[in-house]
Amino acid sequence: MSREQFRPADHPNEHFILTTVVGSYPKPKWLDRVRELHDDPEGDFDDGEWEEATDDAARIITHEHERAGLDAVVDGEMRRNEMVEFFADRIEGYEFNGPVKVWGHNYFDKPSVVNDVEYDDSWLVSEFEFTDGVADRPVKVPITGPYTLASWSFNEAYDDDRELALALADLVNEEIQKLVDAGARYIQIDEPALATTPDDHAIVGEALDRIVADLPEEVRIGLHVCYGDYSRIYPEILEFPIDEFDVELANGDYEQLDVFKEPEFDLDLALGVTDVHVGEVESVATIKANIQKGLEIVPPERLTVSPDCGVKLLPRDVAYGKMENMVTAAREVERELDAGEIEVGAAVADD
Known part of the structure; x- marks a missing residue:
């Protein structure tokens, strides 16, 4: 599927390396305070005021992404609290029974699947429509994948996690169909659980088959998997029905x-070129060298660059600096490709 729909009309170079972010972004500090007010049962901060606050935050971050020069933007997931909790709270069949300790002093409000999962109402359409309405660039929609939604929950209703994951995949497909009807053309499926249980790649493949069923050809589907041993799922992932495979490699x-x-890697590659675990902004030169690592795998017309993962835990000025330098680096690499100054390891496809 061509990426040309994401090329800005005023793009300065012949070559085009797509720049984006994985999803999460630091929330404005005032939004955390607003959430506390909204969650306070004795407070008087109502749902309408919370919606206004999250709209304001989403607008600010979307414009921040555009100011950094990203080709495909996200609202920074301003309305989301955690990647599983957010969706489980919107899916019939899930319930919450309190947080569980996952490591150290960190707790996760791990949900339980107690009945058959069912699709009730849209999860992300209003979020997408708002962001698309305030953005001048294409909007990417990250969505937690069914395997992670199953794996990171207590399964009390299905025979095994495969059965649950496939049931959830049907719901994800229904949601994506609504997103596409609303105008979304770039969907990213987040499956971090695959990195910790790579032997289940076949389940993820089955789930993806259901997710992409009957989607229009122009819809770009990416799969993000982070912090694992990729050799345990490669080359099997080449059989997945996706356009783009998103990996974090800067951290390692x-x-x-x-x-x-x-x-040979025959998908598009979305490569992490800034390390989200480093609280400093990498130089343009460093990021350019990282981008050229991607050109050892794919030609530039199949390369997307982004941070390794979500940047929500970084200071906001650092997150912005990483994005800004990443875009500058990508545009400089494009100019050098145009001038024939960079040797590409992967063969450049004929136009």
């Missing part, structure tokens, strides 16, 4: 880059 200094060289 690209030690796993060779995994994707044999057999």
